[in-house]
Amino acid sequence: MSEHILLRHRDIANIDQLDVYLKHGGFEAFKKAVTTMQPADLINEVKSSGLRGRGGAGFPTGVKWSFLPTNLWPHYVVCNADESEPGTFKDREIMESNPFQFLEGLMIASFAVQANLSYVYLRGEFWQIAEMLDGKIAELEKAGLLGENILGTSYTLRLHTHLGAGAYICGEETALLESLEGKLGQPRLRPPFPAVYGLFGKPTVINNVETLTNLPPIVEKGAAWYKTLGTEKSPGVKIFSLSGCVNKPGNYELPLGATFRELIYTHGGGLAEGRTVKGIMPAGASSSIIKVTQDSLLDTRMDYEAVAAIGSQLGSASVIVLDDTVNMAWLVSKTVNFFKHESCGKCTPCREGTFWMNRLASRIAAGKAAPQDVDLLDDVAKQIAGKCLCALGEFSVMAVTTGISQFRADFDQFTAQPAQSPAEKPEPVSA
Amino acid sequence: MNQLLRNYPEEVQRILAKYPADRKRSAIMPLLYLAQRKENYVARQALNDIAEICEVSSTDVASIVGFYTLYYDQPAGRYRMQVCTDMPCALRGAEKFLHELCERVGIKEGETTPDGLFTIEAVKCLAACHRAPMFQVQGDGGIAFHENQTVEIALAWMDEVRARVKAEKEAAA
Ligand SMILES: Cc1cc2nc3c(=O)[nH]c(=O)nc-3n(C[C@H](O)[C@H](O)[C@H](O)COP(=O)(O)O)c2cc1C
Ligand code: SF4
Ligand code: FES
Numbered sequence: 271m272s273e274h275i276l277l278r279h280r281d282i283a284n285i286d287q288l289d290v291y292l293k294h295g296g297f298e299a300f301k302k303a304v305t306t307m308q309p310a311d312l313i314n315e316v317k318s319s320g321l322r323g324r325g326g327a328g329f330p331t332g333v334k335w336s337f338l339p340t341n342l343w344p345h346y347v348v349c350n351a352d353e354s355e356p357g358t359f360k361d362r363e364i365m366e367s368n369p370f371q372f373l374e375g376l377m378i379a380s381f382a383v384q385a386n387l388s389y390v391y392l393r394g395e396f397w398q399i400a401e402m403l404d405g406k407i408a409e410l411e412k413a414g415l416l417g418e419n420i421l422g423t424s425y426t427l428r429l430h431t432h433l434g435a436g437a438y439i440c441g442e443e444t445a446l447l448e449s450l451e452g453k454l455g456q457p458r459l460r461p462p463f464p465a466v467y468g469l470f471g472k473p474t475v476i477n478n479v480e481t482l483t484n485l486p487p488i489v490e491k492g493a494a495w496y497k498t499l500g501t502e503k504s505p506g507v508k509i510f511s512l513s514g515c516v517n518k519p520g521n522y523e524l525p526l527g528a529t530f531r532e533l534i535y536t537h538g539g540g541l542a543e544g545r546t547v548k549g550i551m552p553a554g555a556s557s558s559i560i561k562v563t564q565d566s567l568l569d570t571r572m573d574y575e576a577v578a579a580i581g582s583q584l585g586s587a588s589v590i591v592l593d594d595t596v597n598m599a600w601l602v603s604k605t606v607n608f609f610k611h612e613s614c615g616k617c618t619p620c621r622e623g624t625f626w627m628n629r630l631a632s633r634i635a636a637g638k639a640a641p642q643d644v645d646l647l648d649d650v651a652k653q654i655a656g657k658c659l660c661a662l663g664e665f666s667v668m669a670v671t672t673g674i675s676q677f678r679a680d681f682d683q684f685t686a687q688p689a690q691s692p693a694e695k696p697e698p699v700s701a
Numbered sequence: 702m703n704q705l706l707r708n709y710p711e712e713v714q715r716i717l718a719k720y721p722a723d724r725k726r727s728a729i730m731p732l733l734y735l736a737q738r739k740e741n742y743v744a745r746q747a748l749n750d751i752a753e754i755c756e757v758s759s760t761d762v763a764s765i766v767g768f769y770t771l772y773y774d775q776p777a778g779r780y781r782m783q784v785c786t787d788m789p790c791a792l793r794g795a796e797k798f799l800h801e802l803c804e805r806v807g808i809k810e811g812e813t814t815p816d817g818l819f820t821i822e823a824v825k826c827l828a829a830c831h832r833a834p835m836f837q838v839q840g841d842g843g844i845a846f847h848e849n850q851t852v853e854i855a856l857a858w859m860d861e862v863r864a865r866v867k868a869e870k871e872a873a874a
Contacts, residue, residue: 356789358826398846435730435769519793590792
């Protein structure tokens with residue numbers, strides 16, 4: 271792509287400096303919104319752009335905003351900058367290198383729902399980014415773009431950062447709200463949804479960093495322009511975080527609907543000499559493994575619909591490439607260990623289930639399990655599925671079930687030897 | 702006497718100002734980072750200090766420390782070197798890196814060097830999977846990323862820290 275829409279720092283040096291950002295059209299979109307648009311028109315514009323949430327679920331952004339009741343106040347906007355899915359590192363690059371476009375997006379979203387106070391919730395490990403953003407926010411206050419009576423209007427907006435402290439579950443939006451309220455990061459029961467009962471019990475919009483960063487160009491150039499990018503149902507550009515067995519891992523901004531081949535070979539430099547793609551996890555550790563049985567699968571388009579059509583998920587587009595040296599039983603032992611570590615413990619199927627999956631998967635990968643333990647692992651995974659309070663529990667079984675069903679030989683390879691002692695058998699998991 | 706308020710009066714107020722006046726509880730997490738700044742763990746007294754400021758019980762504060770992995774209720778090394786060994790990093794040699802680093806330093810994963818300076822730990826994804834092997838360093842009240850590492854680069858950094866700490870001690874003596 272010749273010019274980036276989100277990763278503009280790759281084209282324009284020092285765009286993280288306010289004067290440079292302003293010189294390149296920075297805050298024109300926010301000014302246009304605040305001084306010439308009604309909030310309802312702004313929401314409609316974003317609706318017609320077709321922009322979908324980049325945090326994983328792909329929900330239409332403008333539609334989400336329109337759910338906030340206008341008889342309940344105040345409203346809040348909370349930016350989800352928790353970015354903890356293994357394989358995901360895009361929000362970080364946006365905030366580090368193009369911070370003003372991101373903040374402008376957050377300000378546009380805030381104006382759209384008439385929030386006067388908005389938060390950026392960052393994972394605790396982004397401590398340096400939070401410090402830097404605090405400085406940028408202070409600059410915007412000085413410049414009169416934040417604070418009271420912005421640009422001579424009656425609109426008031428303040429932004430604050432809030433650091434998490436190492437918990438993947440806080441990326442789940444209701445756990446994030448709990449955490450921001452100073453509680454344990456455990457998901458809430460829904461309904462009520464955050465649009466009605468969110469932060470501090472008030473109507474709240476939660477949007478991902480990348481979602482928000484799309485807003486300034488949409489407002490500036492219009493929904494019609496935005497829809498010329500990407501596919502009909504998945505318009506726009508997306509940042510793909512490419513990792514794993516490739517020569518040039520990194521972030522690549524491409525239109526939605528670009529192919530895996532383009533990402534991996536044209537941009538990612540391909541695989542090491544002599545290696546082939548065995549599998550792909552397109553949405554980080556949470557995704558179903560795509561088994562690359564034939565080369566033509568690499569021509570699958572990376573949009574929400576096309577990836578779902580081959581049995582996986584696009585999610586936040588953290589594409590992990592697995593080459594023919596990767597054993598899937600090992601891989602599953604890694605993903606399951608992650609979810610066991612990150613389960614918040616609130617509901618039994620996930621808490622107990624991830625515990626047992628971890629025990630079984632690590633036994634298998636260590637060569638200490640019996641062949642029937644693979645079936646048991648599959649069984650436990652299937653008992654968890656569909657019974658969890660939040661999506662983390664559902665995510666935890668994706669690699670397990672798709673790993674065992676498609677790559678059984680990788681598991682059997684470890685269990686070929688008789689087990690040293692039979693594995694303990696888990697109690698059936700019940701909700 | 703509330704030591705946190707006494708030691709960091711302005712910062713405590715700056716933190717509280719971020720949240721609505723009747724939502725002081727939201728300040729627990731930032732105040733815990735403040736409490737951890739000097740010693741890299743939350744001392745018992747700080748639980749009470751934070752509870753008092755946020756108008757909650759110290760058990761509530763302790764449960765937050767227990768839930769979130771970046772807060773500690775026990776002292777360890779002044780610098781926690783947290784090596785990501787999650788799956789994407791492991792595909793790029795992170796497990797081998799951790800193993801060799803520990804071997805060269807002469808401690809096991811989870812242990813602290815005898816001089817009390819470094820604890821080496823394995824952690825989950827840190828959003829730096831494209832720059833593995835990598836680790837973050839938690840210490841001196843902040844967190845810094847060290848990316849595209851080799852064991853040699855990591856050891857050289859540890860030597861630098863040792864020299865700096867030694868110089869600080871000599872200057873103070
Ligand atoms: C376990 C779990 C972890 C999540 N982690 C993140 C995250 O790190 N960042 C993010 O933006 N969304 C994450 N999400 C999705 C959020 O719940 C939510 O859908 C999203 O922030 C909404 O913003 P968007 O509509 O702009 O995508 C996660 C969801 C789950 C279930
Ligand atoms: S599914 Fe797991 S992470 Fe989600 S609420 Fe239940 S225990 Fe917590
Ligand atoms: S897996 Fe190590 S930083 Fe993501």
